[in-house]
Amino acid sequence: MKITVASGKGGTGKTTFSVLFARAIAPALYVDADVEEPNGGIFLKPTIEKVEDFTEPVPKIIPEKCTYCGECARACPYKALVIIPPPAKKDLFFPELCHSCGVCAYVCPEKGALIEVPRKKGVVRIGRAGNLDFMEGILNIGEPTAVPLITDLKKRVKNYKGDVIIDAPPGTSCPVVQAVEDADYVILVAEPTPFGVHDLSLVVEMVEELKVPYGIVINKAQEGNTLVEEFANSRGIEILFRLPFSEDIARMYSRGELPFERFEEGLRKLHARIKEIAG
Numbered sequence: 345m346k347i348t349v350a351s352g353k354g355g356t357g358k359t360t361f362s363v364l365f366a367r368a369i370a371p372a373l374y375v376d377a378d379v380e381e382p383n384g385g386i387f388l389k390p391t392i393e394k395v396e397d398f399t400e401p402v403p404k405i406i407p408e409k410c411t412y413c414g415e416c417a418r419a420c421p422y423k424a425l426v427i428i429p430p431p432a433k434k435d436l437f438f439p440e441l442c443h444s445c446g447v448c449a450y451v452c453p454e455k456g457a458l459i460e461v462p463r464k465k466g467v468v469r470i471g472r473a474g475n476l477d478f479m480e481g482i483l484n485i486g487e488p489t490a491v492p493l494i495t496d497l498k499k500r501v502k503n504y505k506g507d508v509i510i511d512a513p514p515g516t517s518c519p520v521v522q523a524v525e526d527a528d529y530v531i532l533v534a535e536p537t538p539f540g541v542h543d544l545s546l547v548v549e550m551v552e553e554l555k556v557p558y559g560i561v562i563n564k565a566q567e568g569n570t571l572v573e574e575f576a577n578s579r580g581i582e583i584l585f586r587l588p589f590s591e592d593i594a595r596m597y598s599r600g601e602l603p604f605e606r607f608e609e610g611l612r613k614l615h616a617r618i619k620e621i622a623g
């Protein structure tokens with residue numbers, strides 16, 4: 345099964361829950377797809393066995409063959425290319441704006457005037473943390489979109505024999521949709537605060553639109569605080585698990601540690617429950 349863990353906003357405990365869950369159900373594969381700020385590795389402390397570049401094709405103009413007609417620059421939807429016509433005959437390329445869409449190469453009328461060359465946009469780190477397989481994508485700072493790297497991670501894990509836990513980016517933007525859209529099940533992590541419930545409502549709308557089965561995990565659950573339960577009951581959504589509000593956990597977290605054993609049994613039961621629902 346591919347289980348994606350998402351949240352309506354950052355800082356809700358999505359990674360805390362993802363790594364606790366992945367470790368509890370191991371052997372499995374944990375994938376940190378929060379590629380702009382992956383931090384699951386801080387808690388899992390994997391041994392990294394392989395680091396592979398993530399590249400995408402970007403245009404390169406060959407001055408000897410280019411007529412500086414400007415077709416490529418006019419067609420670029422992201423204004424990443426500027427062509428200065430003769431007599432100046434110059435080209436400017438802004439790699440941080442380029443989405444590697446390939447339109448410029450497609451429209452160029454001169455054979456060999458615009459070629460595509462790979463440009464490194466990040467890395468994928470692969471390793472192991474005990475009996476848990478580990479993978480994380482790290483996007484270079486300043487890259488325009490996280491979607492291609494998340495797509496790459498998903499391709500890499502497609503044939504994994506076992507359960508895959510994908511730690512998605514926070515929010516409801518395109519990278520999150522990419523991480524969530526073909527999951528077998530989505531776990532939404534939320535905090536019991538008015539802001540937490542508001543952001544939860546946004547991510548619930550997203551998963552309902554994508555028609556993926558889902559349930560809610562409450563992080564920092566406190567006795568007497570029923571904000572998330574009230575929201576879930578009003579929509580008929582299942583509360584799957586509660587991680588308690590605890591100073592001990594906060595202290596461990598600040599040291600890059602988590603109480604893995606404490607929740608193991610409950611999280612294994614949750615795993616069985618999810619299999620039952622999604623199966």
Ligand code: SF4
Nearest residue numbers: 410412413414416452
């Ligand atoms: S479309 Fe081709 S020939 Fe025209 S300016 Fe661009 S690279 Fe040069």
Ligand code: SF4
Nearest residue numbers: 420442443445446448
């Ligand atoms: S690949 Fe797409 S975004 Fe990049 S320069 Fe060409 S047209 Fe523009």
